[in-house]
Amino acid sequence: MSFTVLVPARLASTRLPNKPLADIAGLPMVVRVAQRAAQSKAKAVVVAADDASVAEACKAHGVGVVLTRRDHATGSDRLAEACMLLGLDGTDVVVNVQGDEPLIDPALIDACAALLAERSDCVMSTAAHAIEDPAEFTNPNVVKVVLDAANRALYFSRAPIPWWRDGYASGISGLSDPLPLRHVGLYAYQAGFLRRFPSLPPAPLEGVESLEQLRVLWHGERIAVHVSASRPGPGVDTAEDLERVREILLRAA
Numbered sequence: 001m002s003f004t005v006l007v008p009a010r011l012a013s014t015r016l017p018n019k020p021l022a023d024i025a026g027l028p029m030v031v032r033v034a035q036r037a038a039q040s041k042a043k044a045v046v047v048a049a050d051d052a053s054v055a056e057a058c059k060a061h062g063v064g065v066v067l068t069r070r071d072h073a074t075g076s077d078r079l080a081e082a083c084m085l086l087g088l089d090g091t092d093v094v095v096n097v098q099g100d101e102p103l104i105d106p107a108l109i110d111a112c113a114a115l116l117a118e119r120s121d122c123v124m125s126t127a128a129h130a131i132e133d134p135a136e137f138t139n140p141n142v143v144k145v146v147l148d149a150a151n152r153a154l155y156f157s158r159a160p161i162p163w164w165r166d167g168y169a170s171g172i173s174g175l176s177d178p179l180p181l182r183h184v185g186l187y188a189y190q191a192g193f194l195r196r197f198p199s200l201p202p203a204p205l206e207g208v209e210s211l212e213q214l215r216v217l218w219h220g221e222r223i224a225v226h227v228s229a230s231r232p233g234p235g236v237d238t239a240e241d242l243e244r245v246r247e248i249l250l251r252a253a
Contacts, residue, residue: 003093003113003188005042006082007033008075010099011051015238020054020099022242025249027061029236030054032102032249034063039106041113042095048082074212077198083191092191093117101186102245103233108186111226116188122152122224123193124216127184129228134172136182143183143211145225153223156183156211181225184232187213193221 009020009030016022020030027035030047037045046064049055050072058065066085072078079096088094095113097104108127116125128145131137137144140158148154155161160168164176189197203218205211216223236242 001041001093001114001117002043003041003095003117004086004088005034005037005040005045005095005097005109006079007037007045007047007097007099008078008082009047009049009054010075010078011049011054016236016242019236020049021057022236024102024242024246025253028054028057029102029242030099031057031061031063033097033099033104034058035061036102036104036106037095037097037109040095040109042109046082046086047099048078050078074198076194076212079189080195080198083195088191089195090190090192094189094191094194096187096189098185098235100236101232102236103248104186105230105232108184108226108228108232111228112186112188115224115226116190119222119224121150122222123190124213124221125188125224125226126153126213127186127226127228127232128181129184129231130179131175131182132179134175137175137180138172143185145181145183147181147225147227151225151227153213153217153225155217156209156213158209158211181227182231184228185235186232 013019022029034045047058050070055065055067068078068081112125137160144161145156146154203215206214
């Protein structure tokens, strides 16, 4: 199995300005993410940056980087350009590790890449884990996924799905059996599909849910899902998340 990890890094962020360059225990966050991803079996880890300052930070720490346009609407658009710059196409496997996941499990990266390599019926793979907290299940910031019998995604939603008709009749105080699944924003793609993705018309459901992966399903493609036995470390969306991750890494040092 051979694959390349791409890490999209956008300097502008509404909730946490200059997020890729945020210091985490002495290193920029994007460098932390790339170094963590390099512990996987990837043949290369490359940051897809949109600003020269991010590219310079990567180069200063020996991290591979390509500079992409600033006007990309989505992370997938940025990755498609990175594939073109790197000459990745066809059945080459690309794993998208988000630039705000400095605690990503390298084994989870390997699992997503291996799953896609095994599933010729799918153009993408991703990951999920069981939800055990009702508050997490009802949180619209937590994306849920439901699967078919072959562990392919049927639907992703910010709503609490699947809906337990009888158990939730009086409100959500517990969870169904089997437990619902939280989607983890880690993706493996065939590079040829990733380069084609930006040309696909956006799906109406994608706009409603603000979930880009719904475009894939809407156009009739399939996404294989690896169900992890454990949940990944916390990502960084807010200043509070950043402090939490800093504390975790300082304790581990």
